Amino acid sequence: MTNALEITGLVKKYKDFEAVAGLDFNVTPGEIFALVGPNGVGKSTTLKMIATILTPTAGSAAVFGLDTIRDAHAVREIISYLPEEAGAYKNLTGREYLDFMAMVFLKDGPRARAAAAEGERLSGLGARLGDKIKTYSKGMARKLLLARAVMIRPRLAILDEPTSGLDIVNAYEIRKTIKALAAGGMTFLISSHNMGEIEFLSGRIGVINKGRMLACDTPAALKARFATEDLEEVFIKLTQ
Template sequence: MPAVEVKDVWRSFGKKTVLRGVSFEVEEGEVFGLLGPNGAGKTTTLRIITGILKPDKGDIIVYGKSVVREREEVRRMISYLPEESDVYLRLTGYENLKFFAMIYFDDPKEREEAIEEGIKIANLGDAIHNLTKTYSKGMRRRLALARTLMVRPKLAILDEPTSGLDVYSSIKVRDSIKEFVKKTGASVILSSHNMLEVEYLCDRVAFIVNGKIITIGSPEELKREFNAKNLEEAFVKATEVGEGAA
């Protein structure tokens, strides 16, 4: 059974249809990428999977539970990193992790284990005890990612995890995601504009344009399918084919 099944999901805002029958599956332990331009429907798809938004039509099954009918049960299995997520600037890095752990765990031992895990994922050294208002954007993003992954969700949903970060910070974030999946066997769904990031991180990728999935495959499969040197070129060719068929 797939970890996630997205089934014919439609969503409109007013008269604008944002998602048009989006369907895909994510296997357990897989990193699945949604790749598309601004306005393609990536963030809307992720928010529907988390239960933040409801689909107009369709359903999402997460580890056998329906997001539409069993939203609270699904949300207990999920951790979500929005693109605009930030940290509490008046707290230290450590205090941010502790605060989040207290929300998730009642047991003191589980809380401490989660905090220690978060410290490792953030990899901020002694700066973990500094106020986060002194952090760079990259440091804050690494802390936000640590806060998301330290609770060991069965499914982590990451919206543009390295958006606006420099090369060094982006590498740190990508390595943390890879290590998380290797260590826990959890599934990850992420959206990104960064083709290099998607090619490095993702087992499979879905190209989404104008609310529709154009094609799905591993980065290597997509490059072969579209006779492309890299994923960026494959995406451009796939988009041209999709528009031609519309």
């Protein structure tokens, strides 16, 4: 079976700085795979290369067998990307934003309308969808953005720090949504700092530092390897 994601020797350089220094990993369909690592180690750059908005300096990334450079347009048809701390169009209402994004990703038609309706349901914002986004709290905006990212039913959803800056309740609701969608067959590639979140969500995790993969396995296997019950301890031992 074709992997949902295959990363081979992925490199990204900015002049002399190597943000990603030869990553290799793969993600199977329906899996929630998490990239974990300190700030500035290349997680977001990796996600952007997979989302086709940055070009790798070397190596390759394939989404369901489609190359992110050669088949960029086809890749964009089956993925959805949620950037870290992304905003939305402040002068649109939540509903207008979902309608707009549904049309951008699926063009006009019944599929777009169905996706927008699904987005409304997933966001859980109810009547507030009629209000302008500039009136939303950070949690509400993030729920709207997550709903936008998954409402189009992408085969691979790429979420950069999906619960960053959210309170416990909002973060919990978002994690539940991701888990439920993965159970329905959607593949997720996420990055996060939150070890509790990672352990709750992910089938496997990839720990990266300075653009390199230090370890890639299930949380249980990693904890066993480092003889600890704490995933944070694994992370610290790997990155120090």
